[in-house]
Amino acid sequence: MPTLRTLAGAVAAILVMAGSAMGLEVRAAVLRIDRDLPLPISRLDIPTKDLGFAGAVMATEDNQTTGTFLGIEFTTETRAVTPEDAAAAIEALRSEGIGIIVILADGAEVTELADLAGQNVFVLNAGSRDEAVREEQCRPNLLHVAPSRAMLADAIVQFLIWKQWRRLVLVHGSHPADVALAEAYREAARKFGAEIVAEREYVDRGGARRTDTGHVVVQRDMPVFMQDLPAHDVVIAADEADVFAAYLTYHQWLPHPVAGSAGLIPVTWHPAHEAWGATQFQNRFEKLTGRGMREEDYQVWLALRVVGEAVLRTNSADPVVLRDYALSAAFELAAFKGQKLTFRPWNGQLRQPILLTDRHITVAVSPQDGFLHQVSPLDTLGADQPETRCTAFGG
Secondary structure, X not given: OOOHXXXXXHHHHHHHXXXXXXXXXXXXXXXXXXXOOOOOOOHHHOOOOOOOHHHHHHHHHHHHHHHHHHOEEEEEEEEEEOHHXXXXXXXXXXXXXXXXXXXEOOXXXXXXXXXXXXXXXXXXXOOOOOOOOOOOOOOOOEEEOOOOHHHHXXXXXXHXXXXXXXXXXXXXXXXXXXXXXXXXXXXXXXXXXXXXXXXXXXXXXXOXXXXXXXXXXXXXXXXXXXXXXXXXXXXXXXXXXXXXXXXXXXXXXXXXXXXXXXXXXXXXXXXXXOOOOHHHHHHHHHHHXXXXXXXXXXXXXXXHHHHHHHHHHHOOOOHHXXXXXXXXXXXXXXXXXXXXXXXXXXXXXXXXXXXXXXXXXXXXXXXXXXXXXXXXXXXXXXXXXXHOOOOOOOO
């Protein structure tokens, strides 16, 4: 039991922190880059208007819960722009004195926007999975909350190795993101000892995927496309463009499990996840928005909670101070995934478990048991320090 002297000391420490933080204002922004993309195969996957922004609202509320007690005010701007207007949006946020910017975007423009923001702005990548923005194009003011493609691919292949399903067929799309994801799966197979026994490329020939193509044509053509393959255990789909993967599970020539972009999918979050206190978290989000939490919402929530935790520990709103603390060994963040999350100091990537889901339940969580590392099992997912090509952090 704590003594009265211990309790008095704790109260005194809180009062000192409250006094030093009194009047602190922490201004952040979430910038979402919206592209004109074809509709997804399933109407259930159509992006919501508040995608990502809803996570920002919830994170700001969570930060303010403690901030109110300590005299800290957290505010978050949310703006959606086209790729053509992204640079101007960054300049506008800078002119308004906002020094913390969460970027929700696909592709490599994250690095360009981090450069425009400047070294005194704390930028967090909550969307892009591109390997280059974490490696040869890394920037010291840019930390990554979204996982890389390598982390997602490693999470799947670890599970397949644990299951002793080592013989893989890799089917990838023709878009650049699909090609990049396919390479991540090739590297994961080499890394963990799986064998890719065959590859197929599914070429996107255009058309509205839910109307012009339709399930009747897919039912006729997909089995032929998947014919004459060598013996294998699992089909890996690399289809970030969302062209074909959803049809693979029930339209192969011979029945095999599917993983990757369909079937067993690696994600940072999904609405059915309930372990480690996540049920209450899900309920709060559903009450706030009337829908389930998607990955983009969770990743924006994570990014702003990184900021909130750093503010509370440093009693500072200085973006450089917050970024340096987030990268330090002292930082850790609870995030409903069973262990504390930390940043890799060599490339600014957030270490985190990856959930494997069939969209109804959490099937497994990677890293899998038995995959060991001298620092953290989480570092078995994605580029480890000896492999990094990032020099911005001294790696």
